Amino acid sequence: MKKHRRCHLFFISFLLFSFVLAFPVQSAVELSKTGAEYRFGQVKALPRPLRWRKLVTPHFEIFFYQGLEELAERSARILEEDAFERVYPDFRNLFTLNPYRKIRVILFASRKEYRNSQASGLSLETTSEGVAHTLVNRLVVIGQPTYRDLRGVLTHEVTHLITIHPFKDHLLYGSGSGVPGWIAEGLAEYYMPAETRYPIREVALRDVVLRDKVDSLSEISTVSGNLHYAEAWSLVDYIARKYGREQLFAMLEAVVKEGHRDQTFQKLFGRTRLELWKDWREELPQIYQAGAEAPPYTEETEPLFPDYRDQSMVKIGPGGEVFFLSNCNGRLYDLFQADGDQVQNLTDRSVFAYDVAPDGRQLVFLSDDEGDRRLYRLDLVSGVETALELEVTNPIGVAWSPEGDRLVVVANIKGDADLFLIDLEGRLLEVIADSEADETDPAWSPDGQQLAFVSPRELYDQLYLWDGKKIRMLTRTAEHHRNPVWSPTGDLYCITGQRGYYRMAAVDLEYGITTHLWPYQETVLEFVPTTEDFLVTLYNDRRFELYRYQPGEDK
């Protein structure tokens, strides 16, 4: 009996050990994932059969399926010419074998297929854009809507593999500490090209700096949202600037081999972890000074729809109805229509972009629920949804023309976002812009004569205007110009700023000169001019909140 008890104890310990180990490496513990082991639970159901092929380059094997041929080639060039060369030289000494063992990269066309694949190893609720399986030297990535995002995500995930995979034995067999989240994610963000880092992350960082609520190292290491990624990046960036970029390699190696403890950091930098954290925190207010002295807007104003978390892509219908996307149901995203206080979900499908018809009776939206990204038309009166067959594939954005007879579709066919004019049957009428850079955020002028859109020029996003024949660059100053919108009277606005502080601004249509309209402290994420005021989406204490703003009411 005693022997049995010992055996049970040992066995339970082993099981616990296996479970604990299995979760971090994203592996399932069940022996067969047919779903049949459990009465309940959702299963991964791929919406369509995928025919896989492989593209082999000197350092990578890229796995892709039908429709992703050009994306695979573009990814290969990013990985070889940009990402690998950016990261590997700094960590070359971690590798005893040269040339480096090939990294497996698995590409998916959409979030739906990424989540539903066994390859990602993630839950159906994942909101990640990619995942690095550091034990097996494999990364799984969603084909991003834009070239910039693809470049950023690939570089981020490749950094994880190059920096952590060499320590896999330490991680697997516990002979040393793991890599804490703030270092793992901080390095991955640090090596991303600056313009590819998600702007919202630095917005979140600026917000906590102004509130003096910067997270501790252990909080950052949980890496549970945009803020933690930004904090991790900022701290690693601080270390690189202050102690030299070569110290990042030394820090990583020392932390894995000697532990994430004060002695390790004292030996490297002469500072304990807390001292290092304090040094970094003291520098942050100098970096994020812009707007710090401005009055806060959210303290005395109530947000609209507070129960619908993280509203984005807000639009106004002709009758004043407010449309928006929200992740309040735990997915990216649900589409809502608010008429006064009445808010209703318009479709069961997840939606990532949409636009309302000028007469307000229909809308078009984009969803990847059936595998690849597709355009649907929704009749707002009858509720009937119809899939629209497009002559361009992989749509990622849409704008309905004021005349109601055409759509501008943003589509990523060759690895970057381009603009196409199509009719309401999905036929291609004209290619508006298809350079090697991204062209995004199309916005029609109210008379339908001009189309504003965004494209990067060097490090900054700039506005362009298309008049039906030619394109001209409108803005030129050294800051980002994003989210162009037109007022009903034909004035053009956009979001401008950098370093996490973005404001709405009026744009002079002749010279592109911008005039800031937002005198408050909060960052404006998006806004829509109405006939009387503005609807502004503000970043406020880790939330996206929608407010009404009347410029005359400035406090």
Added chain:
Amino acid sequence: MDNQTYRWRSSCLLLVLLFFVVGAAQAKADVPMEYEEYRSQLELEYFIPFIMYDGSFHAATYGKMSSILRDQELDFVLFAQGEERINLVVGYTYHAPYWSYGLNFYEMPVYTGLPWGLGFWEQQTGISLLASRHFTNEDRLDLRMQLEGFYPLNDFRYPVDDASLFGVEATLTHDDFSFLRQVGARRYFSLGGAYPFFGTDYKNIKVEGDYRRYWSGERTSLILSGRTGKIWGSYPAHRGFALGGIQQVSISSLGTLTNQGLLGALADSVLRGYPAYRYRGDGFVLTNLELRFLAWPRSYQQRRSVAFSLGAFADAAWVWDGNQRISDNPSVGVGFGFRFFLAGLNIGFDYAIPLNTEDGKPRWHFSLGEVF
């Protein structure tokens, strides 16, 4: 400049130009790329040995092989216990576009019953074939064929068989329940049977159904659950339906991994106010009604990784053994409870009073995970 010098200089210039042109061309050359067809083959993902010595050696390994896209997976657990026995579990899965197929072989001691000391260890040896048609993320059909032998490794307060069985089972499941939002529905209908092939011991038909519906307001949720099951024919004494307390058999360690539950009651059952295994029979009807109030945070929309909720409930069950009803008509338990949700773990404590029973003593019940 004479012609020869001119020609020589021109040649040099040409060479230099050629050098730069070729160099530039090389520098701008595309990344060499080569297309290949994908061939699925198993590779080792990880292999973890674990050894302990306490007078005799115990050794265990846990490992996983998979193909690059994980369309094939092979998991194994090997557990050697002194010189007495080598225990092994091997599971292979193949994922086709709409179907997944599984083949499992196992010989392993399995803890059966509640994980906190109210169960027993059973040695199981078996093989199972599985197929699962995934219609959507929420809907599936599971098919299973299983041959299994089992015997108890320690005493249990109720009879435990030393026998074998062969059976098949088909289960239709729908699950669109969102744990964080507390909305949606879960239901399954299962039809199975055992037949004495290969010298096995039982012959029966079993039907089981479960329906759970969640309605949620801003910070309150109402849950209605109904379960029923019936077995006609002979079945293992310890694999009938057991009600009483919170029977969380579905988290009983390896039990769910080794497909132990064929033709036994696997899903959780909840009859609070009664001791574990209070009623054991071949047929039952169970209903639960529970009202939950989210104390923190202030709405389900804000629920993330930490939450605390309170609840009031009423459970009612009818249990039969053959033609005889062995429960009250019905056996009812009422009470209140609270749940902590922390870092993905749902921990519950319920205080329940049994009604219309001789032993009217209230009880505390502990649960781990989302029981229903």
